[in-house]
Amino acid sequence: MNHTENLTRYTANFVDELVAAGLTDVVISPGSRSTPMAMTMTEHPELSQWVIIDERSAAFFALGMAKQTKRPVAIICTSGTAAANYFPAIIEAYYSRVPLIVLTTDRPHELRDVGAPQAIGQLKLYGDYTKWFHEMALPEATEDMLAYARSKASRAVHIAREGNAGPVHLNFPFREPLIPDFSTKDLWGKRGKGSFLGKMEGRRRLDPQQLNNLCEKLSDSGKGLIVCGPQPDPNLADAIAHLARQWGVPILADPLSQLRAGKHAKDHIIEGYDAILRNETIRKQLKPDFIIRFGAMPVSKAYLFFMKEHRDVQQFVVENHTGYREPARNQTAFIDADGTALCRDLAAMVATPSADETWLDTWQQMNRIAKKHLLDQHEQEKLTEGEAIRGLMTVIRDRSTIYIGNSMAVRDLDTFFMSTTASLEVLANRGANGIDGMVSSGLGAAATGTPVTLVLGDLSFFHDMNGLLAAKHYRLNITILVINNNGGGIFSFLPQVNHQKHFEALFGTPLDIDFRQVITMYGGTYHQPTNLSDLQQVLKESYRYDGLSVVEVKTDRTENRQWHHDKWQAIENELLQTRG
Amino acid sequence: MNHTENLTRYTANFVDELVAAGLTDVVISPGSRSTPMAMTMTEHPELSQWVIIDERSAAFFALGMAKQTKRPVAIICTSGTAAANYFPAIIEAYYSRVPLIVLTTDRPHELRDVGAPQAIGQLKLYGDYTKWFHEMALPEATEDMLAYARSKASRAVHIAREGNAGPVHLNFPFREPLIPDFSTKDLWGKRGKGSFLGKMEGRRRLDPQQLNNLCEKLSDSGKGLIVCGPQPDPNLADAIAHLARQWGVPILADPLSQLRAGKHAKDHIIEGYDAILRNETIRKQLKPDFIIRFGAMPVSKAYLFFMKEHRDVQQFVVENHTGYREPARNQTAFIDADGTALCRDLAAMVATPSADETWLDTWQQMNRIAKKHLLDQHEQEKLTEGEAIRGLMTVIRDRSTIYIGNSMAVRDLDTFFMSTTASLEVLANRGANGIDGMVSSGLGAAATGTPVTLVLGDLSFFHDMNGLLAAKHYRLNITILVINNNGGGIFSFLPQVNHQKHFEALFGTPLDIDFRQVITMYGGTYHQPTNLSDLQQVLKESYRYDGLSVVEVKTDRTENRQWHHDKWQAIENELLQTRG
Numbered sequence A, B: 001m002n003h004t005e006n007l008t009r010y011t012a013n014f015v016d017e018l019v020a021a022g023l024t025d026v027v028i029s030p031g032s033r034s035t036p037m038a039m040t041m042t043e044h045p046e047l048s049q050w051v052i053i054d055e056r057s058a059a060f061f062a063l064g065m066a067k068q069t070k071r072p073v074a075i076i077c078t079s080g081t082a083a084a085n086y087f088p089a090i091i092e093a094y095y096s097r098v099p100l101i102v103l104t105t106d107r108p109h110e111l112r113d114v115g116a117p118q119a120i121g122q123l124k125l126y127g128d129y130t131k132w133f134h135e136m137a138l139p140e141a142t143e144d145m146l147a148y149a150r151s152k153a154s155r156a157v158h159i160a161r162e163g164n165a166g167p168v169h170l171n172f173p174f175r176e177p178l179i180p181d182f183s184t185k186d187l188w189g190k191r192g193k194g195s196f197l198g199k200m201e202g203r204r205r206l207d208p209q210q211l212n213n214l215c216e217k218l219s220d221s222g223k224g225l226i227v228c229g230p231q232p233d234p235n236l237a238d239a240i241a242h243l244a245r246q247w248g249v250p251i252l253a254d255p256l257s258q259l260r261a262g263k264h265a266k267d268h269i270i271e272g273y274d275a276i277l278r279n280e281t282i283r284k285q286l287k288p289d290f291i292i293r294f295g296a297m298p299v300s301k302a303y304l305f306f307m308k309e310h311r312d313v314q315q316f317v318v319e320n321h322t323g324y325r326e327p328a329r330n331q332t333a334f335i336d337a338d339g340t341a342l343c344r345d346l347a348a349m350v351a352t353p354s355a356d357e358t359w360l361d362t363w364q365q366m367n368r369i370a371k372k373h374l375l376d377q378h379e380q381e382k383l384t385e386g387e388a389i390r391g392l393m394t395v396i397r398d399r400s401t402i403y404i405g406n407s408m409a410v411r412d413l414d415t416f417f418m419s420t421t422a423s424l425e426v427l428a429n430r431g432a433n434g435i436d437g438m439v440s441s442g443l444g445a446a447a448t449g450t451p452v453t454l455v456l457g458d459l460s461f462f463h464d465m466n467g468l469l470a471a472k473h474y475r476l477n478i479t480i481l482v483i484n485n486n487g488g489g490i491f492s493f494l495p496q497v498n499h500q501k502h503f504e505a506l507f508g509t510p511l512d513i514d515f516r517q518v519i520t521m522y523g524g525t526y527h528q529p530t531n532l533s534d535l536q537q538v539l540k541e542s543y544r545y546d547g548l549s550v551v552e553v554k555t556d557r558t559e560n561r562q563w564h565h566d567k568w569q570a571i572e573n574e575l576l577q578t579r580g
Helices: A003-020 A035-043 A055-069 A087-096 A143-161 A208-218 A236-247 A280-285 A301-309 A339-347 A357-375 A385-395 A408-416 A438-446 A458-463 A465-473 A489-493 A500-508 A515-521 A532-544 A557-579 B003-020 B035-043 B055-069 B087-096 B143-161 B208-218 B236-247 B280-285 B301-309 B339-347 B359-375 B385-395 B408-416 B438-446 B458-463 B465-473 B489-493 B500-508 B515-521 B532-544 B557-579
Strands: A025-028 A048-051 A073-077 A100-106 A132-135 A167-173 A224-228 A251-253 A290-294 A314-319 A333-336 A400-404 A424-428 A452-457 A478-484 A525-527 A548-554 B025-028 B048-051 B073-077 B100-106 B132-135 B167-173 B224-228 B251-253 B290-294 B314-319 B333-336 B400-404 B424-428 B452-457 B478-484 B525-527 B548-554
Touching: A003 A035, A003 A143, A025 A035, A025 A055, A035 A073, A035 A100, A035 B500, A048 B500, A055 A073, A055 A087, A055 A100, A055 A424, A055 A438, A055 A465, A087 A100, A087 A167, A100 A143, A132 A143, A143 A167, A208 A314, A208 A339, A224 A236, A236 A251, A236 A339, A280 A301, A280 A557, A357 A385, A357 A557, A385 A408, A385 A452, A385 A478, A385 A532, A385 A557, A400 A408, A400 A438, A408 A452, A408 A478, A408 A489, A438 A452, A438 A458, A438 A465, A438 A478, A452 A458, A458 A465, A458 A478, A458 B465, A465 A515, A465 A548, A465 B458, A465 B465, A478 A532, A489 A500, A489 A557, A500 B035, A500 B048, A515 A525, A515 A548, A515 B515, A525 A532, A532 A548, B003 B035, B003 B143, B025 B035, B025 B055, B035 B073, B035 B100, B055 B073, B055 B087, B055 B100, B055 B424, B055 B438, B055 B465, B087 B100, B087 B167, B100 B143, B132 B143, B143 B167, B208 B314, B208 B339, B224 B236, B236 B251, B236 B339, B280 B301, B280 B557, B359 B385, B359 B557, B385 B408, B385 B452, B385 B478, B385 B532, B385 B557, B400 B408, B400 B438, B408 B452, B408 B478, B408 B489, B438 B452, B438 B458, B438 B465, B438 B478, B452 B458, B458 B465, B458 B478, B465 B515, B465 B548, B478 B532, B489 B500, B489 B557, B515 B525, B515 B548, B525 B532, B532 B548
Parallel strands: A025 A048, A025 A073, A073 A100, A100 A167, A132 A167, A224 A251, A224 A290, A290 A314, A314 A333, A400 A424, A400 A452, A452 A478, A478 A548, A525 A548, B025 B048, B025 B073, B073 B100, B100 B167, B132 B167, B224 B251, B224 B290, B290 B314, B314 B333, B400 B424, B400 B452, B452 B478, B478 B548, B525 B548
Antiparallel strands: none
């Protein structure tokens, strides 16, 4: 068999098997060495391609898409530093457990480490941040080697999504000429029924003995707390709500828990816990007997203090597969079991914790007080950051996704996202909490067809402005709410703010640029509302408009800090009075 | 000693020692965990700081600065994916042998691998792409630990610049609170004379016996070739020119060899070899007896063919320190010796190769023919890419730097950069040949005060548009010549062009955006000349203007390809006639 036939069949069988194993989308960054893989992907009738030039954006786009669909997405690039640009998104995918199939293409062995152009060492390029790495053999089209290509393709898809999902990395050496021949007979090879290597994956469940042991440990505990941090399972909400009612305990639900929105019962949900737990006296009063946490650690810093001040409280952390996510260093019993199944199993047990009569009431009452103040509207001339989020939540479209930025944005969402029966999914990059790649992440989610509102700060928007090109090229439907405090707003809440000498240069870091021009360049609509009703109006309009809509709210870092502190102070005062 | 004093003294001693070892500039990306290092750097009276938000741009900015100054530059960022954004520039620095001191800051050990926010594994984050990695101890201010901090700081600077220069990586765990106290008495500690660990580095020289052996091997060779690829040493030009005259041999000088411009003798320099060697018959006629190459492999693909067709030619490759840069797979004798010193040593030898009388003449005559056609001006309505470079070279400012982009830009420079007595330095990112980070690389070079003209394609300009923020913030003086063929121009020269079905989507990849708006956003001036005299005019004006000037030349990929082919064809025809 000649070179081109070897290249063509090997690549086509590999790609076809990715599809057989469930791959639907691939994000391609242009280049030369990737030609065989990129062209074959594009030729495959069952794959959707997204071509994105900046590889950093491309990888985050795939990440957002995979977060939204909960299915693996593939990314392909050429050799050299192109592949290194994937690194931030791969790290985020690794820590936030998102399946990505990273396909880098490479010079063949004889062109490595000899000063050839665009040849860098790509083996294990991403170090410990991929679940699996495999250097593929050079293309060969013997029956045996086509089976090899298929087996590696199906494994890539399975490994990426099984257990704790995450990125996998395959590196392909390709020799020139790089153009496949799509007129090759029987191009896609023999696809079996289902994938070449099938996989039936059991879910982890505790056995009756383990469930009994767990319930025994909780039986004397009047004051239980269910905590739910960031997690993507849409079925968990109902199961947790049911368990909480059975046990008579409150649920502290992070904005990324998927528990604040939806049709499930919400009377046990305490959205205001971050505001409630800001006061040390209150934190003391609310000491629980046990905590059982689902999902990752919540975003709330007040909750972290609360944990650290109650180190002797029994803590259980549920990991669907496995993990050790406990940053407070409290003694912890990890439960490796599917969270939704565990809730149902526990709710079915006869033994329940003996609920303290006032415990739930106290939390609920405090939550009402917190919410009252948080939703309290004052006549104000300027929009604050909190008001922007509050305004958004009054008009947010049902059956849509909020993709929320890190730093201040997610904290404001934590504060102002009150429980609702609307169907909202909330996504964020909380694996490594970077401000990078947010525009592309949001657009990747939007590319699945779900309406997306991306909310982020100006620095984060700036960091990934290149991502906007995809909105233009693919006419993606997205509303981007940029909260522009002209720099690093979160630092105004940290001790750095007291060091004026270096503050603006190192932490405030004002951008002083007018985003309107860049948005025009990418064919988006732009609005800059200055009061609440304008904001609500332009957001509502953006949901009717098909394409890129950017809504910029300009705020003041100092004013914002004051506004937040006033709110929290008012809540603290009333809570202390009520308890006193 | 309390926490803050430990933190302050440890960091201050480290920073002070970097300065003692020769560090002058640091590029800081804002963040929280990096606070102690960033603030201390900013406080140090002998360091210049550059604050750049996008870490990818920041690292390339440092790279450009280090390439221009040939001295190490430090980069500092916070924990998490911020550090991963450095990866592309670190890989480029590694392969192009540029000294960078990468200082990442990290959560302390107790916050690692427990799901804490913005905590990723940062040990050996850059794999094999740093010459040295060290995880620093937690801050302590005992005399012994301050000596430790100083010893590591001086080693970082030395290792980065010694031998084959490259990046080094230190990771700093910092506990909160993160604010140093600059009122600490004797803040900067005890700096000795010179750096804590001094270093005298000998240069590699062949001994008389080795020089004799080498000359013996060349003694019967009438047709010698000196080839000089990309290399940064400004002293090499004179030494090579002298040796070439002594030996009576031509010099094939890459545009990045620093040999085409300057005051040294240039009668042996053959700039047109890429055009000359495009024809197979000519390549056969010009078979040499030996090749001695300095610097990396030249950019010319014709030269690569030439080598591959003459595998039996003796080849020597000179590496200043060590290396194996020989991608053609010809048998090669590597000479590890300082190139400039070696030229001088060889020129001082009595034995020289016995020059063939017509050899140099033939090359010189062909070079004249090639140059005549390359400089031949036709009345044309539109500016082509070649004409843009040709136009630039007629007005380029003396004592300035050309920072040249990869892909088409460097190839056009190879073709149209004719030897000149002007003092020009030519820089490029030819370690890994990426199109990423070019804007920041050019701006980093400009930040040293040298006038810089950055020449690059539209995709490369797009890839690092974020880099422009530094031009605005620091009012950097740069001229950027964007050759906009609306997509990937180089693919029109590759076999991919014949596959129209997927060509535009995967390789042409038109951006279809109007850069003018983004340039306005960053406060730059913008011009779009449409003919040669306009181009020359706006370039000349840009050199008088202080700040960011962008000159965009819009070209057509198909027309461009034709124009190049016509030129090469005309040269080939005349060369063949002349020889025939």
